[in-house]
Amino acid sequence: MEDSYEVVVIGGGAAGLSGALALSRARRTVLVIDAGDPRNAPAEHIHNYLGREGTPPGELLMSGRDEVSAYGGEVMTGTVTSAEPLGDGTFRVVLADGKAVLARRLLVTTGLVDELPDIPGLAERWGRDVLHCPYCHGWEIRDQPVGVLATGPLAIHQALMWRQWTDDVTLFLGDAIEPTSHEFDRLAARGIAVVDGAVAGLQVTGDRLAGVRMHTGQVFPLAAVVVTAAFAARSEVLESLGLEATDQEMAGHVVGTAIASDATGATAIPGVWVAGNVTDWKAQVITAAAAGLNAAAAINGNLIEEDTRLAVEAKLSC
Numbered sequence: 220m221e222d223s224y225e226v227v228v229i230g231g232g233a234a235g236l237s238g239a240l241a242l243s244r245a246r247r248t249v250l251v252i253d254a255g256d257p258r259n260a261p262a263e264h265i266h267n268y269l270g271r272e273g274t275p276p277g278e279l280l281m282s283g284r285d286e287v288s289a290y291g292g293e294v295m296t297g298t299v300t301s302a303e304p305l306g307d308g309t310f311r312v313v314l315a316d317g318k319a320v321l322a323r324r325l326l327v328t329t330g331l332v333d334e335l336p337d338i339p340g341l342a343e344r345w346g347r348d349v350l351h352c353p354y355c356h357g358w359e360i361r362d363q364p365v366g367v368l369a370t371g372p373l374a375i376h377q378a379l380m381w382r383q384w385t386d387d388v389t390l391f392l393g394d395a396i397e398p399t400s401h402e403f404d405r406l407a408a409r410g411i412a413v414v415d416g417a418v419a420g421l422q423v424t425g426d427r428l429a430g431v432r433m434h435t436g437q438v439f440p441l442a443a444v445v446v447t448a449a450f451a452a453r454s455e456v457l458e459s460l461g462l463e464a465t466d467q468e469m470a471g472h473v474v475g476t477a478i479a480s481d482a483t484g485a486t487a488i489p490g491v492w493v494a495g496n497v498t499d500w501k502a503q504v505i506t507a508a509a510a511g512l513n514a515a516a517a518i519n520g521n522l523i524e525e526d527t528r529l530a531v532e533a534k535l536s537c
């Protein structure tokens with residue numbers, strides 16, 4: 220016999236745990252299945268989460284797991300490999316270890332993967348002194364030298380953004396972009412230095428970034444390197460259900476993929492909701508959590524409708 224739940228939440232980051240908390244408090248039977256690999260795991264602290272400013276990512280998630288458990292929700296460590304509709308509106312969720320559980324509704328909050336440019340040493344320092352988001356790390360790097368490594372046209376936007384936190388910004392063009400004269404004027408007006416030529420790798424001293432090394436051997440001292448990652452939705456489970464991640468754009472440029480959903484997180488498949496980075500690459504921790512709550516309320520409302528319809532049918536058949 221496979222265990223059956225009203226809602227199975229796939230992914231136990233901020234979005235999933237927030238949804239699971241609201242559903243548990245709504246007296247639904249809930250199982251969260253989480254692989255334990257949240258996007259911000261390399262970062263020391265979470266910033267811009269009101270009331271929990273500076274909390275380590277793992278600490279917030281441990282509190283979330285405890286809060287879900289306190290209301291009767293179950294949290295399990297595991298990886299979901301696929302989910303299938305059973306034809307009666309319910310779903311079978313299959314885990315990598317071969318186990319399976321049944322669910323009336325699914326909330327999928329599997330997040331996204333930051334696909335980094337292929338520069339030696341970069342991935343190892345991601346989230347520490349190789350950064351992307353000034354709202355997450357800008358304050359900590361304020362007034363220090365920052366280098367933006369261009370991988371596409373949005374690098375100019377990034378350089379202008381980071382200039383808000385420090386007046387020592389250098390844009391390394393590589394062979395990724397050729398700014399127009401108007402763009403050069405905008406960068407120069409904000410005092411942003413522009414360096415031609417390709418970055419060969421990072422210069423690291425001890426366990427700290429010291430700068431970037433050009434192919435010429437020249438080293439530029441830096442406290443942090445900024446890159447544009449591609450935001451790839453972790454959509455394998457949703458794809459197993461027949462949904463497809465679509466390209467997401469910013470200022471006319473593709474920045475990654477996401478699973479489409481409506482304002483409540485409902486997808487094109489009845490009974491399947493999404494929340495957080497898997498559907499919204501811009502979501503920060505607090506907005507991912509809010510989206511999880513929003514989807515949970517929609518799922519609960521949807522189950523109330525079904526429970527009421529079934530009760531009416533049962534009454535009429537008596």
Ligand SMILES: Cc1cc2nc3c(=O)[nH]c(=O)nc-3n(C[C@H](O)[C@H](O)[C@H](O)COP(=O)(O)OP(=O)(O)OC[C@H]3O[C@@H](n4cnc5c(N)ncnc54)[C@H](O)[C@@H]3O)c2cc1C
Pocket residue numbers: 229230231232233234235252253254255256257258259260261262264265266267268297298299300328329330331333345346347352354355356453456494495496497502503504505507
């Ligand atoms: C380096 C870095 C620093 C950041 N710092 C901040 C910050 O300071 N403040 C801020 O607000 N935001 C920050 N962010 C953004 C933040 O990481 C996201 O907003 C947040 O993680 C989105 O939450 P989520 O629940 O959608 O996804 P996640 O937190 O990524 O959670 C998804 C969960 O689903 C699990 N999962 C995935 N696939 C499966 C599967 N098949 N089966 C089971 N489980 C699965 C994963 O293991 C993971 O635990 C940062 C991001 C990065 C990369």
